[in-house]
Amino acid sequence: MASSSATTLKPAISAAGLSKSYGDKVVLDGIDLRIPEGSIFALLGPNGAGKTTTVNILSTLIPADAGQAHVAGHDVAREGDAVRAAIGVTGQFSAVDNLLTAEENLLLMADLNHLPRREGRRRTADLLGRFDLTESARKPVVTFSGGMRRKLDLAMTLVGDPRIIFLDEPTTGLDPRSRRIMWEIIRSLVADGVTIFLTTQYLEEADQLADRIAVLDHGKLVAEGTAEELKRRIPGGHIRLRFADVSTLESAAALFGSVTSDRDELTLNIPSDGGVPALRSVLDVLDGASIEAEALTVHTPDLDDVFLTLTGHPRSGDDAPAQKESIR
Structure with a gap:
């Protein structure tokens, strides 16, 4: 886990009053974020809470309806090109081309990032080695296991050398061994100064990796803090x-x-x-x-207890009021 002293650094990502609706459905309801450089921030929440929408807004894929957000010092709404040049995104589903080899997938990303041919080949070789894919470099991706695909997917994100990476449920479907390998890769990225914005439904993953955790429910942030701070706020210890x-x-x-x-x-x-x-x-x-x-x-309660206590409550105005916890 990255050092907690990261909280004193300037923010790699910040947002104020971020909101998004689709028709009458409110997906994000005025969330605020401040994520320091060189740290791992985990966003937890049940399905439909707004996690992927948050990632999509911060990575410029969709616009917010209200609020402001800055990524790598650039306004997400007005400086989209600068934001995209500074970030990498690994979505819920692998974006690899199954008909290409691992090497070809990485070279394609190098071309899309407008890298010179020699630099693209150098970076491809480096990433294949870093992710332990060198021996499989010229095999079709269709023959890869889920863990190998996920590693390749993340390697493709790194071709452009981003300083901020959005990982949207990066270990979904992986076996425990592959998940832990991904954790080690993520830790090594942060050790190199990269900022990680992680969404996950694996609470152990957030507990193991994140410097700070926010819990999103019904489009609102209902709690934020370190894993230990969140656990101490839940009865049962x-x-x-x-x-x-x-x-x-x-x-x-x-x-x-x-x-x-x-x-x-x-x-x-x-x-x-x-x-x-x-x-x-x-x-x-x-x-x-x-x-x-x-x-x-x-x-002490674990993050499962935190998750179950803070999420899944009806919205305000429904049968019961939503529970809110603010941990700063």
Whole structure:
């Protein structure tokens, strides 16, 4: 994961009041973004939340109805050519040509990027090596596995040497091994200073990769923060203590208010956000009563809990109000 100090850098991508509707359907409802250079930003949300629409607007594929957006310092609406020169886009579905070889696909992209012939061949060779595709360079893409296609798709995005890359669900359909290979490639790009805007439905992916995560639901950003910040805002975290016997368990339980205990397992669950102050407080209470726990573990909600808690609620005006969480 890129350094959290990236939040102090100037934004590679920024947006204010970004909105988009199709007829009566509001797809984006005034979202604000600020994504620092050299970081990974993940946008999460259920199907239809507006993730791909956001990518399409920021990459100049479609116009916004309202709001402003800047990518690589250029206004998306007024400086589309400059934006496109600075970015690469890997969509949900591979854009490779199955009838061409991997090498031919990359050379085609070099031509489309108006690279000199020698530079195009050099960059093609470099990318084939970087993505471990050299041995398959002259095989038709139709023979490739899903993971190889996805690697080639991303390699094609890099032919133009973009400093900002939009990855729209880049590992959809990949097996766990191929997904982790893609994660390593993404990390290496960020280590080279590239900014990644990632949309994904794999919550582990966002947890593993992203410096900051935003949750989009019904076209609105309902939460934003680091993975740990988001998890701490969701109820369900607790500190679990295990004791040597029932007597010690009951003595410990009497020291705390809202707890649950399991006499068979000799465990006590104390609600907690998982932070160090809360942990220290629990240990201080036990020390003050001269009670010793045999084991202690901290359990915090994961991004699945965050996703389920913050998304899927009816819109305002429907049967129930949408839940909103703002984490800055």
